[in-house]
Amino acid sequence: VALKLVDLGEFGLIDRIERLASGLSASDVVLGIGDDAALLRTRPGEDLALSSDALVERVHFRLDREDARKVGRRALVAGLSDLAAMGARPLGFTLALAAPPSRELRVVLGLVRGLLDVARRERCPLVGGNVTRARELQLTLTVAGAVSRGRALRRDQGRPGDRIFVTGTLGRPALARLCGRPARPPRPRLEVGRRLARLPGRGACIDVSDGLLADLAHLCRASGVAARLRAERIPLPRGFAAACRDLGTDPRQLALCGGEDYELCFTLRPGALDGARLSRRLGAPVREIGFLEPGAGVQVSPPLPPGSPGWRHF
């Protein structure tokens, strides 16, 4: 018979999670799981970056369609992508796990194993959190990172005249979801973020989680500017356009509105590095896709077909 959470109890579950997370500690962690709070250490001249995000079953993931371990990986990638968008290096994360007592232990530990896969790869140890009973399965992650003072990348630093860039390609996760086979989550752009934070002429930065159009709109609102995007400049994965047409979907629309890309969208002042030299400096493919101007909102040219904007929570 499959073990359920109720068979293990709160402290049994915490013990199992602690054992799975062992050996993951890092030099920035003074005190990990097991006390009233974790203790983390930043270096002199660093600020702390802190971000929380919740994933709810049947809203953000479906375990009948996706493996629990993949969901866990995606959850921490999303959290670390927020640190990447600040130019921060990860210090550690906490997990608040809510689940019905009748849920199978295998599923819940699968989620945790997925988190820890990414935690190991990106060197971001699990340092604490809590577990609680609930009717609905929910993971809330809080990631903590460190960034040199005055160097953090922010949404509100865009200016008219800035050129807009995006890393990697957009649309692959959206296409995979459309086909009912969620793709493995990309790696968060932590190294790009840290390099960008040191780049002369950097402007604003945001990670692409809700879809480029929605996220760029956040950046514009925070910076008090408008954006113009050239649709044909949007970097698409190989074979993406053909696959979209087979499905009767507009490729640019899917790439711009799909979300969960976890790429970085950022702006640079006129005269800053660009092209292949910029890609080399940041250590990742980067494409110029438009510019900022006075005003508000995001305009795509040629315009997208009507309908289907980004994700809505309520």
Next chain:
Amino acid sequence: VALKLVDLGEFGLIDRIERLASGLSASDVVLGIGDDAALLRTRPGEDLALSSDALVERVHFRLDREDARKVGRRALVAGLSDLAAMGARPLGFTLALAAPPSRELRVVLGLVRGLLDVARRERCPLVGGNVTRARELQLTLTVAGAVSRGRALRRDQGRPGDRIFVTGTLGRPALARLCGRPARPPRPRLEVGRRLARLPGRGACIDVSDGLLADLAHLCRASGVAARLRAERIPLPRGFAAACRDLGTDPRQLALCGGEDYELCFTLRPGALDGARLSRRLGAPVREIGFLEPGAGVQVSPPLPPGSPGWRHF
């Protein structure tokens, strides 16, 4: 008609929360609500304390019995009590809020107002978080604090021979719950924790959230020691014993197992300050209630009547 979350939308709700939280910023906050992550600043020689906790409707609170604003207050008191138990000063907190779109805005904003009541009083600004749709109402708070290096209070620093102390009185919140009229949450013992962190001869420390017996058992496990409690030394509120007897409840049992007291339980080495001088030094009433010895577990003498231990999540 009562406004519901669905009428406002995700960003409408975030705007409302942001407006409620405005004017709450503090000197430790470099960047608050609105970016991919908040930026917080510690002082030189300080470590970061980080703790996450989730409250789920019908598990941790019931809005048919308790005002939303009180629930919100209790939630942040619980989080700050974890910082108090580390000897940390608050820097800020994030809120991950999950709620059904059909919930009344008034209720959800009531929870937020309660959080902000405590945030203002204890100078711990709301710096970020997220809101999401869910079938169940849930608040997950992550509190961040700062504590001088090497000074943090920990659970694992108890030694045989240490004397055990507790602040304030125990049992009032449990009695109020038993009577179906939840009491206003106490203030977190932040100042006591910070003073204790500087006290020569300090041992281990934990806050009383699950009930003194359960929490002291955590402290003993972490420190690898046993505890002996003198039941008649447990500090009870005025009139508490009589009220318990009227309800047919054992007062010591309720005080030791009830929970949500948010007092600090700590140990001191033999020869450290005690009595009235200790209370003056810590700025709060403090009572010696027992001692640590070699072994494991918590023993109460005279023993409690059988049955009813602490809170179980699964």
